[in-house]
Amino acid sequence: MSIFKTLGIFVAVLFISSTFFSYAKEVQETDYSSDEVSTKTEEVKAKEVKKFDYNKTYGPSPVFTIGGGFSASPGGWAVSTRLDLPFKDDLYIGPVVQYADGDDETLMGVTGNIKKILPSTDAKVVPSVEAGLGVLVDDKKNDNDDNSSSLLTVLGAGFDYILSDNLSVGAHAYLNNSFDMDHKEFFFTALVGLNIRLY
DSSP states (O other): OHHHHHHHHHHHHHHHHHHHHHHHHHHHHHHHHHHHHHHHHHHHHHHOOOOBOHHHHHOSOOEEEEEEEEEETTTEEEEEEEEEEEEETTEEEEEEEEEEEESSOEEEEEEEEEEEEOOBSSTTEEEEEEEEEEEEEEETTSSSSSOEEEEEEEEEEEEEEEOSSSEEEEEEEEEEEEEOSSOEEEEEEEEEEEEEEOO
């Protein structure tokens, strides 16, 4: 009788112990899972890099630019000036003047451009793309006698590097394409410029 009683007590203790250990294991796994989820959430948040908002940091403001560089077809030097006026969100509009001087041809383009500020993760680097429409004046022999004009379209891209609240430098490249019924020009300009925020 005492053997059965002892055996019963042993079985009861074994049952209670196994139940307790099983419960403890579940709690541990639950805590580990929540810790793991919390760790993964923190890792995801760490990997999420906030996009830099140009207008929130610097405020929409007119920007005047003057720059120079080189041109291809005609091959030579080029200068440019522009005025970017804030329009809406990350869009700027304004006039752009490009002047390219080669050995046997001079081109001057005047366009109205729309410039789009692209997302950036660096507060000092501001990438952009732009497109424009205007007129091209072409002096074929640099003699100012046989000038012709045609419709000009412009596609451009580049970036600006912020130096201070009012100054930045930029590097931009433009594909310029002009055409009318009997005349066509295609030339490329690469320009580096100084940008001045007007207020």
